[in-house]
Amino acid sequence: MYLVGIDIGSTAAKVIIMSEDKKEIINHMLMPTGWSSKETASSILNWLEYQGVTPENSHITATGYGRVSVPYAHKVVTEITCHGRGAYYLNGKDCIVIDIGGQDTKIIYVENGMVSNFIMNDKCSAGTGRFLEIMANTLGVNLEEIFDLAEKGKEVSISSMCTVFAESEVISLIGNGSPKEDIAAGVVNSIVNKVYTLFTRLNSENDSYFLTGGFCDSSYMRQQLGKKLKKTVNSNNMARYAGAVGAALSV
Numbered sequence: 001m002y003l004v005g006i007d008i009g010s011t012a013a014k015v016i017i018m019s020e021d022k023k024e025i026i027n028h029m030l031m032p033t034g035w036s037s038k039e040t041a042s043s044i045l046n047w048l049e050y051q052g053v054t055p056e057n058s059h060i061t062a063t064g065y066g067r068v069s070v071p072y073a074h075k076v077v078t079e080i081t082c083h084g085r086g087a088y089y090l091n092g093k094d095c096i097v098i099d100i101g102g103q104d105t106k107i108i109y110v111e112n113g114m115v116s117n118f119i120m121n122d123k124c125s126a127g128t129g130r131f132l133e134i135m136a137n138t139l140g141v142n143l144e145e146i147f148d149l150a151e152k153g154k155e156v157s158i159s160s161m162c163t164v165f166a167e168s169e170v171i172s173l174i175g176n177g178s179p180k181e182d183i184a185a186g187v188v189n190s191i192v193n194k195v196y197t198l199f200t201r202l203n204s205e206n207d208s209y210f211l212t213g214g215f216c217d218s219s220y221m222r223q224q225l226g227k228k229l230k231k232t233v234n235s236n237n238m239a240r241y242a243g244a245v246g247a248a249l250s251v
Helices: 037-050 078-093 129-139 143-151 161-175 179-201 221-231 239-249
Strands: 002-008 012-018 025-032 058-063 095-100 105-111 114-120 210-215
Touching: 002 037, 002 078, 002 239, 012 239, 025 037, 025 239, 037 114, 058 078, 058 239, 078 095, 078 105, 078 114, 078 210, 078 239, 095 179, 095 239, 105 129, 105 179, 129 143, 129 161, 129 179, 143 179, 143 221, 179 221, 210 221, 210 239
Parallel strands: 002 058, 095 210
Antiparallel strands: 002 012, 012 025, 095 105, 105 114
């Protein structure tokens, strides 16, 4: 029996195949969600069957934005629960989870291996992956390049709390001749500041911070978050799969 976790987010879908004893991650897969979560779920099923995993020989749990679009799932669990459980498994201890997703940012407090509290950003893409994607497009670079640029730049202020107005600010900065590196630094730190604002609304004594989501591979993002929070922010190469891992564990 396999344990399968499927996390269909607004931007990317993540899949984990885990051993029944929960000790080994056997395989994993990442793909763009695309316009249809149902089509994504169908593609995931084809991939699973290619791995020899079927609804008959596994327990499949779905989570994330498109979790209701997985008709072959045996169980559906909320993403907050799955991200907290998955981060605890990957981090190996209680922590504060920072998940910067495509459409929202979540701060999740994990105590005794369980979610004890959480907070999410308002219904706005500012401070999310979508925000960074829009700003990268405006600067004519991809997501990886914007982090490389930001690391070389000196931050300029991007004050708007709205993605549309922030994009206008960036266009104005470009027109005024501000270096692309400085604008990139301002964009990344705008996200960091919005994450920090969420933290000011909750209190915790836990000093272990764990970054999940699509930015977990960026050492610059972890560094800037750590500088703002005055704490070390950890992650690992499987952190983007935290939601899927937590789903697989939710048997």
